[in-house]
Amino acid sequence: MNANIQFSFFMRFIHMKYVFFTAFLFLLSCDKNSVERNPYLYEARFDQSINLALPAFDNLNYQGGSLYWPNGGLKGLLLFNLSGTIMAWEASCPNHAPNSCSTVQISGVTASCSCEDFQYSLATGQPLTEGATYSLLFYKVQQNGTAVRIYN
Numbered sequence: 001m002n003a004n005i006q007f008s009f010f011m012r013f014i015h016m017k018y019v020f021f022t023a024f025l026f027l028l029s030c031d032k033n034s035v036e037r038n039p040y041l042y043e044a045r046f047d048q049s050i051n052l053a054l055p056a057f058d059n060l061n062y063q064g065g066s067l068y069w070p071n072g073g074l075k076g077l078l079l080f081n082l083s084g085t086i087m088a089w090e091a092s093c094p095n096h097a098p099n100s101c102s103t104v105q106i107s108g109v110t111a112s113c114s115c116e117d118f119q120y121s122l123a124t125g126q127p128l129t130e131g132a133t134y135s136l137l138f139y140k141v142q143q144n145g146t147a148v149r150i151y152n
């Protein structure tokens, strides 16, 4: 009986140690920088739906197809078909606060801003120009057949 109580206390002690250790690891992993998304662009809240069956979105039905969609985000959305998966990027250049020339323009499988001509990959969002620090801002996409929801 006494041994059972001692074992129970021992197990609770081990459990509490485990909980505190896990909480400690979680706090260590909370780096301030990992929360920051982009210092130039604020988080736009929007929820857009498009239908790939409509002629306006025909370009997105093909691998490597892209489209600028002005609704949603800060300066519109850059949509790209990556092997059947629709990617959605913010059209405001990620390396400059939004201004009159910071909307990136699609050119094939890349996009570039007219201010500094920084180029970005539409497949990965990564900058292709030396000196560009930030990647294109990504948005969430849900696909269900031809229905595509883009939101943040």
Ligand code: FES
Residues within 6 Å of the ligand: 093, 094, 095, 096, 101, 102, 103, 113, 114, 115, 116, 117, 118
């Ligand atoms: S708008 Fe200035 S770096 Fe793209």
